[in-house]
Amino acid sequence: MMYVYLSLAKPGKPVIRTLIAPTRSSVTILYEPPADTDILDDLWYTIKYRKEGENVWHRTPETKDLSQTVTGLEEDTLYEFKVAARYPAGSWGEYSKVRSHIIKKSDDGEFFYALLKR
Numbered sequence: 001m002m003y004v005y006l007s008l009a010k011p012g013k014p015v016i017r018t019l020i021a022p023t024r025s026s027v028t029i030l031y032e033p034p035a036d037t038d039i040l041d042d043l044w045y046t047i048k049y050r051k052e053g054e055n056v057w058h059r060t061p062e063t064k065d066l067s068q069t070v071t072g073l074e075e076d077t078l079y080e081f082k083v084a085a086r087y088p089a090g091s092w093g094e095y096s097k098v099r100s101h102i103i104k105k106s107d108d109g110e111f112f113y114a115l116l117k118r
Helices: none
Strands: 015-023 026-032 044-051 067-070 078-086 099-105 111-117
Touching: 015 078, 015 099, 026 078, 026 099, 044 067
Parallel strands: none
Antiparallel strands: 015 026, 026 067, 044 078, 078 099, 099 111
């Protein structure tokens, strides 16, 4: 007989490490697992994002990856991002600290980003 352990506990907050603007309408978010988890923990992640000042959060599909790319963003618009984790059979844990990001065009036509910490 085989037993499988499924944690119904909620993991802690992941940490957003870096936001990278690969294009003028997308941003890639790299994050770390919650500090209270083990490397062997099977975690799923999702990102919520919105334009600054809006009430409605949009959510990305769930993934096991430690990075996700959010597409369809508007240039010169400030967005807020946060990430949460969950165990396969559990509920979502708390969301990370919100990080803000704006995609701006430089004078020479190249794109860059400004990261505003909160």
